[in-house]
Amino acid sequence: MRLRLVSPLHLEATLHSGQAFRWRPQADGWHEGFIRNRACRVRADGRHLIVQAERGLTTDDVLHYFRLDGSHERFLAEVRRDAALDRALAAYPGLRLLAQDPWEVLVAYIVSANSNVGKIARTLELVANQCGVVADGVGRARFPMPDQLVRLTEADLRTTGMGYRAPYVAAAARLAANGDLDVAALARLPYDEAHEQLLGVPGVGPKVADCILLYGCGHVGAFPVDVWVARVLRADYFPRKRLRAGEVGAWARRHFGPWAGYAQHYLFHERRSARPPATAAAHAARRRVAVTSSATRARTTRGGGVKVTPS
DNA sequence: GACCAGGCAGAAC
């Protein structure tokens, strides 16, 4: 299919900015991945998006996935701007928040804890391979739904490199497979209620819950605070204050408004793309953003563990 | 070898 773009779509930044983990850039300009768990290739061509997909993927699916449905323009028009966000918007025009499958996002972000983008991507690919449902034409496996994933043992999961997160993924699969967790329904719940439900899933804390709601459930106001975002906020908003991640997240939702999470992805990507070389001085600077956690806080106040400390 | 990576859970205080 060939879709006309009414506003910019920065494919490279959108697909490889750490929100989705199964897109692969090809040498010929295509990007290979999955939308609604159907294999496809996408490429930008001037003011058009070219999509080659296996049967079953509709135009509406693609429009929704890339927010070619007007929601990106609504974000740009309605989000509260400030200097830091303007800088990120200018650096990556056309970066879009993807509307991904909530189940795959849930597993991906459980796996993401204390990991990195490359390793997360490798692990998810191996998880898909373990279940072995290969999509037509591309030779890559679809991501397993809960009833498929639940058949894997913790030992199976550990072979994918996810390490200590294996029991969390197994437990999440059991909850979803037996109906105790309805990830699709989270999109229809108020933010607070959906967030609270997710905190009941093993391996899901405040930050991961916000990622699931933002990237998989359409809660564009959810504002995950990780080490990268904490660095942005510390530098640009709280140079002299010491705040918990939960407090920062609540502040950000008020500051940026209903599209706060969309703004967060811009801030995250811009900061992460500009990350300094791994020098000793840079490491020392990063260590000043202390990362702690609290199960008690996570289950009660939904606060987080990232402290934004004075520089 | 030390440190880090889109944190979380449980123990200690």
Place this chain on the structure above:
DNA sequence: GTTCTGCATGGT
């Protein structure tokens, strides 16, 4: 209630 620590694993 807050803070500290261990956790699997691979890259730098």
